[in-house]
Amino acid sequence: MELKLPGVDERLSTTPQLAACLSLLKNSQLLDGMLEPAARKWLQATEKDTDEQERLKVLATNVIRAFQREEIKDNKAVAEVVCLAPVLEKSDFQYLLRELCKGIDQSVLLDVHQLDGIAQLIYCAEPGYLDADDLVKILELLSTRLRATHTQSTNHIYQLTMAASRVLDAMADSKVKGLDREKLHEPLSSYLSEIKDNSDPYLVYQTAYAYQALLYVPDDETLWQATLRRTGKVIRGVAGLVSAVKGLDLNGFMDGLKDIQQGVTGAVGVFRMTKSTIDAVTSIADSGKGFVECMKEGLGAKRKLTWYPALRGAESLLRSGQLVDFMRVVCEAPCRLDPVFQWGVCQLLGEVAVDSMWDTKSRQGAIMFLGEIYSNRTVWECQTHVQEWILVILMKLVSSTDNDVQAIANKLVRDLESNAESQEQAFIQDCRQKDHNLYQLRIVSFVMATPSLIDRAQNRPDVEGHLRLLRKQRLMEQGNVVYIPPQAKAGLQASDESRFQLMEKVKEFLNSEQKVFLLLGDPGAGKSTFSRALDHDLWDAYKKDGDIPLHINLPAIDKPEHDIIAKQLRKMELTEPQIRELKIHRKFILICDGYDESQQTHNLYTSNRLNEPGEWVAKMIISCRTEYLGMDYRDRFQPGDRNHQSKSGQFQEAVMTPFSETQIDVYINEYVSIHQPLWEAKDYKQALDLIPSLKELVKNPFLMTLSLEVMPRMMDPGEHLSATHVTKVGLYDHFIEHWLERGKKRLGEKKLSPQSRAAFE
Incomplete structure (x- = not known):
């Protein structure tokens, strides 16, 4: 788990973050010389601040009290x-x-x-x-x-x-x-x-x-x-902040057991002590006994078996971060062929792999070591039950929420299956069908609840739960809308030939230091459609604690020149504590649509004081009709500070370009596929080829939609289309007529008063 250490009085985001802070403070001498520079700097500063130390300790106590209150x-x-x-x-x-x-x-x-x-x-x-x-x-x-x-x-x-x-x-x-x-x-x-x-x-x-x-x-x-000292508890929680602990580098280790002395001091002595207790053990595998029979020897006979202290020795090395020495004990122990010992080792490796408190490299190394034990029969001779246990552990990891661990476990299972004979492939497939949650490891994967205990301990209102519902709602709103990724150019004077993919350009803007992206276009050019598509994409990619997309229809906001974000959040039914929480701790991506329709003249970025100290942190994408703007329009959009100092380097604009012929063809095909109108795609394309005025109109996305909607009503397939003169007015007339008919039909299904029906008709 990657950990970011907090500043003084800064609120903590996760309980593992708190655990790491307290572990560094508690074990500073033990970790001396092992820390990464950032962790060392944090520790030196915090050790001088007794108030901050006390704050962290009290927060840990409050987390426990929050747990106690949980029903x-x-x-x-x-x-x-x-x-x-x-x-x-x-x-x-x-x-x-x-x-x-x-x-x-x-x-x-x-x-x-x-x-x-x-x-x-x-x-x-x-x-x-x-x-x-x-x-x-x-x-x-x-x-x-x-x-x-x-x-x-x-x-x-x-x-x-x-x-x-x-x-x-x-x-x-x-x-x-x-x-x-x-x-x-x-x-x-x-x-x-x-x-x-x-x-x-x-x-x-x-x-x-x-x-x-x-x-x-x-x-x-x-x-x-001798090894069960405090080191074992320290390394696990701060593995990502420690540079001196060797990871489970399987390839380097299996090439030769080199430089063992580079491990943490004292590990080799422990290894010798552990090894000395098991040197005299004859491998149970040599006796020809099965796995279950080997285990049952440890039950009922009141005889101590050496695989137990061997596993405890290996576990103690693992817990203290002496991972190279752990691997040496496992590989060189005379009882390494004992299936019970192998089972226990696999359990230890699985617990490292599933535990997000370990660093990613060590977790991935543990997975690869499991694959080595499974596949290298010459060295390990592991029995079927042990192989099945390895597969069960790997299947648990495949279902993990940790992408890095999930990917490497999934790849390992696929590789084992592809390299296996048909009988073993059937064995692996059978293991896939088992209930992998039935037998848990002793360490379980860490997943924070929402709100978490540490949130409640810090009186933090639940916003992630509300955002999850909002995300679900926004993703469902797309519906059967025909959407073709629009293209744009860099400015009003730029040539249409220099067009680029608008979505890619906006994503580049979001990853840059710029603050405002102005999107210009003619009426019906697709600005609003693009804004909704961008909102959908950003919500689809949203992760917990990430930047929050906020689509704002400017005409629907009263006086958007002031407190625009809070007003939109209230419309979305967030509470005042939630809004305060978001203002202090989160970042936004504002997608402001309809600057011209709201009759705005203000610079919404500066009037809302975005990104000023103590104010909302946000980037803004704002759309406006080209015809609404005057000569000095950039002053209405360029970021500035409270002293009205313009920051042109933080501003970018784009102008939407008309549909190309390729885009028109793609749009027609999509429209026919989704709406299944009376005409087929070839009928629409024939009409466009034969009527020059129509072909020019449909370069505008809105007029394209109108045309496809009403063309089957204006002419029949087979009619001499070149004689038909299609105008914007004609399209609008037919569309309004068609729209009124559909509205009348819907209202006819409802019970209206005589007065309402007369007014409509």
């Missing part, structure tokens, strides 16, 4: 508040943990979202934040729910077991001892052992993992403890 704590709310876990003060952390536990305890049906929240909160906990008593109480709660959920869905058992694993991992890390064997240890151990007969490999893996974690809780044999 329905859905997945978005849980994911948002949990991303603050590594940076919370201890009191806030424990308050949030109690709130989540209360939600689980009081829910009649299992609340899987808050269950995920507990698991992720424990995963991100700072040393000393989780007391032994707290962990025991949480485990008792989960154990009770597990036994009560025995007859419920496999998915609920899976979620509970995953959360229990996190608690047990934390207990092992904290060296919690003295777990009550009769009340908790033995019943939970017995329950987990019972699941070994289940045929679902996803559930059996989670159960085997939880069982092994339970075996390690009473002992001191937590060899990964």
